[in-house]
Every structure is written in C-alpha cells, then in structure tokens.
Amino acid sequence: MRPVTVLAFAVALGLGPALAQTTGSINPARAQVPKPEARPAAPGLDSFLKTLWPMAQARGISRKTFDLAFQGVTPDPSIVALTRKQSEFTAPIWSYLNSAVGGGRISRGREMLEAHASVLAQVESRYGVPKEIILGIWGMETNYGSFKGDKDVIRSLATLANIRYRGDFFRDELLTALELIEKGYVERNELRGSWAGAMGHTQFMPSSYMKYAVDQTGDGHADIWTSTSDAIASTANYLKGYGWTPGLPWGIEVVVPEGFDHNLYRASFSSFRSAGVRRADGGSLPSSGEARLFYPAGHTGPALLLTANFDVIKKYNSSDAYALAVGHLGDRIMGRPALQGDWPVKAPRLDKAGITDVQRRLKGLGLYNHDADGRIGTGTREAVRQYQLRVGMLADGYPTPALLTRMKAPR
Numbered sequence: 418m419r420p421v422t423v424l425a426f427a428v429a430l431g432l433g434p435a436l437a438q439t440t441g442s443i444n445p446a447r448a449q450v451p452k453p454e455a456r457p458a459a460p461g462l463d464s465f466l467k468t469l470w471p472m473a474q475a476r477g478i479s480r481k482t483f484d485l486a487f488q489g490v491t492p493d494p495s496i497v498a499l500t501r502k503q504s505e506f507t508a509p510i511w512s513y514l515n516s517a518v519g520g521g522r523i524s525r526g527r528e529m530l531e532a533h534a535s536v537l538a539q540v541e542s543r544y545g546v547p548k549e550i551i552l553g554i555w556g557m558e559t560n561y562g563s564f565k566g567d568k569d570v571i572r573s574l575a576t577l578a579n580i581r582y583r584g585d586f587f588r589d590e591l592l593t594a595l596e597l598i599e600k601g602y603v604e605r606n607e608l609r610g611s612w613a614g615a616m617g618h619t620q621f622m623p624s625s626y627m628k629y630a631v632d633q634t635g636d637g638h639a640d641i642w643t644s645t646s647d648a649i650a651s652t653a654n655y656l657k658g659y660g661w662t663p664g665l666p667w668g669i670e671v672v673v674p675e676g677f678d679h680n681l682y683r684a685s686f687s688s689f690r691s692a693g694v695r696r697a698d699g700g701s702l703p704s705s706g707e708a709r710l711f712y713p714a715g716h717t718g719p720a721l722l723l724t725a726n727f728d729v730i731k732k733y734n735s736s737d738a739y740a741l742a743v744g745h746l747g748d749r750i751m752g753r754p755a756l757q758g759d760w761p762v763k764a765p766r767l768d769k770a771g772i773t774d775v776q777r778r779l780k781g782l783g784l785y786n787h788d789a790d791g792r793i794g795t796g797t798r799e800a801v802r803q804y805q806l807r808v809g810m811l812a813d814g815y816p817t818p819a820l821l822t823r824m825k826a827p828r
Contacts, residue, residue: 462490465578473595483595496612536645540650550730551653553750556750589624617641619641621641621655626641631650633649662725670756671694677694686704697719697757708724715817731795765817769791776791801820804820810823
C-alpha cells in the first residue's frame with residue numbers, strides 16, 4: 418500500500434510540448450533548467466553509476482532499490498541525438514498558436530470539460546485555478562493524454578545525467594526518481610514518460626511529482642499516469658503553489674489607441690483604462706488588479722494585458738508562446754472568441770542569427786545579461802523595450818529588422 422502523497426512537477430524551456438515532439442526541446446512546464454554547457458566525452462554508464470551510488474545512499478536510497486532501478490539499463494543513443502538536434506528556424510508565434518490551438522484540441526478539450534466536469538469543479542473550488550487553465554495545460558502537454566511518452570524514465574534520466582546535459586539538473590532528477598521508488602510512491606515499471614523524463618498526463622518531472630502530485634481519488638497513490646483525476650488535481654496544486662490568484666484573468670486582448678504613451682507598461686487596469694486602452698471584445702477591463710502590456714509579434718499585431726497569473730503559467734513552461742497558447746486554448750474551450758488582432762504575417766522578420774545579433778548588441782549596451790541564443794524571451798523583450806525607449810522608437814519590446822538596422826547605424 419503506497420502512502421497518500423502530495424507531490425509535484427517542474428519548469429523547463431523551449432517553445433513547449435506541442436513542438437517538443439518534433440524539435441527535441443524540453444517542455445518548460447517542468448523545471449527551470451540551466452543552459453547547455455561544453456562538456457568532455459561522457460564515461461561509460463557503469464562509471465557514472467559508481468559515482469551516483471554515494472549520492473543516492475546519502476538520500477536514503479537502499480542498495481536494493483538502486484540495483485533494481487538500473488538492472489539492464491543502457492544508454493539510449495536516440496536521446497543523445499535529440500540533445501544535439503537544433504532547429505534552424507524560429508517559428509513565428511502565429512504559426513505556433515495555430516498549431517497549438519488547432520488540430521482538434523479545442524473540440525477535444527470541450528469533450529474533456531464535459532467528461533470530467535465533476536472533478537474539474539471540485540479542483541477549481543479547492544485550489545482556485547480555473548478549469549480552463551487546467552484543460553489548456555493538459556491539452557498542450559499531451560493532447561489530453563494521447564501522447565504521454567513511453568520511454569523508461571530511469572534510462573532517459575541516466576542517459577542525460579551521464580553526458581551532463583544541462584549540468585547537474587538531470588542527475589538530481591534521477592536521484593529524485595530513485596527516491597520515489599524507495600518511498601513506495603511509484604513502482605519501478607510505472608516510471609514511463611518523455612525522452613527528457615517528464616511523466617504523466619501533464620508531464621511532471623520527478624522533483625515536481627515529489628512536491629505537487631495529489632491523490633485526488635483517495636486510493637493511496639498519486640497516479641498522474643493513468644488517473645485523470647489525480648493529474649488534474651496535481652496540475653492545479655502546482656499552479657496554486659506558484660501563486661495563482663483566484664478571480665484574476667491570465668490576460669485580456671486589448672486595443673491600444675493611437676499616440677499611446679508606451680512608458681505606461683506595467684500598471685493598474687484603471688490606469689490603462691484612463692489611457693484609452695479598451696478590450697478587443699467590447700467588454701470592460703477588470704475594476705481591480707494590475708497587468709502589463711504585451712505585443713506577441715510587435716505593435717502591428719495583437720496586443721494583450723497580461724497579469725501575474727500569466728507568469729504563473731510560465732512556471733510550468735517558461736515560454737511566452739506556451740503560456741499564451743495555454744490561456745488562449747482554455748478560453749476557446751470555454752467558448753470565448755479567438756484573438757481578433759491581425760498577425761503581421763507579411764512583415765519582415767529577423768531570423769535566429771538576426772535575433773542573436775540584437776541580443777549581443779543589447780548586451781554590449783548593458784541592457785541584456787542573458788545568453789545570446791536567438792530566442793525571443795522575456796529578457797530579450799524587456800531589453801528591446803528599454804532600448805526603444807532610449808532611442809525614441811515605439812516601445813513594443815519586439816525585435817525587428819528595422820530595430821537591428823537602427824542598432825547598426827553609426828551613433
């Protein structure tokens with residue numbers, strides 16, 4: 418009999434699970450993972466396990482559990498190949514959203530809303546997380562359980578830890594997976610998941626399971642693999658744990674008036690209302706609360722006011738695109754309208770090399786202190802916005818060819 422447990426999941430990086438199946442990126446809804454680093458050739462797995470055993474023993478893992486976990490385990494060469502697979506194309510956000518919120522996910526989500534109405538209502542009442550956000554994450558992660566991954570998690574984590582992919586992150590996740598077995602939370606053969614070790618309906622890493630997984634059914638086992646009820650409750654528990662604010666929307670599409678002062682970036686809803694910002698659907702902005710102005714594809718595309726709850730979704734996956742897709746998918750499942758702003762599909766865009774160039778130049782100006790990786794994240798957007806304010810450009814935080822041309826111009 419396994420003990421009743423309250424456990425959890427984590428946060429990684431990349432564009433999210435919808436693309437993780439093809440690009441090999443790790444789903445950010447798992448755990449904040451450090452950037453890859455240069456590493457020497459990996460030793461054999463036997464040598465790695467010899468160094469791992471003292472660490473496992475220090476965590477209270479028995480030799481019996483350790484030997485059982487690694488019996489017959491060999492490195493997985495397909496996983497090593499995935500770590501080296503790099504996309505040469507940065508997909509525009511509108512393409513990502515079309516893929517993420519298309520393909521039957523909305524209709525399937527509505528089926529799940531009806532099929533699991535009772536548990537979703539219970540969980541929403543208990544944790545304060547709206548049912549549509551849970552459905553959005555579930556849909557994005559595994560298309561409602563249709564592709565949870567069937568790799569041996571111990572083998573996957575051992576392979577990644579052995580080559581020191583992303584430092585010690587996967588080694589620590591492997592040790593936590595061993596703890597799960599030792600404590601009887603899961604059986605060895607239950608540890609099945611993605612190539613990067615994420616598991617279950619909503620793809621928890623072992624450390625996340627340990628913190629936030631919930632036994633909603635009361636059968637003594639937090640089963641995120643086969644119990645939709647446990648997976649739903651665990652996801653809500655995770656979001657609550659990261660500070661979800663009940664009653665606050667994740668974001669609202671808005672129309673920004675001509676001549677808007679973009680120094681107003683993070684403010685109360687009432688301040689945005691006073692500045693002429695209005696809801697795109699004609700409704701009223703909330704009477705209380707704060708938000709920040711966000712242009713996913715620059716000021717010529719849709720504009721949104723995002724709240725702290727958007728940032729909570731990003732604790733599941735650190736990508737803006739992913740969090741936007743989760744919120745938008747949830748809205749569509751509930752019958753709310755699609756984003757109304759036109760995407761700048763014909764506007765010139767920077768490729769990965771161009772974005773990297775922008776990041777390097779921002780770094781040289783002291784505005785950006787992250788790696789120049791060619792990806793548009795929160796740090797890049799804020800640095801671009803600061804530069805735009807400095808030089809008198811419209812501060813939408815979005816890097817474009819025109820911005821790069823301005824940065825290259827003699828000062």
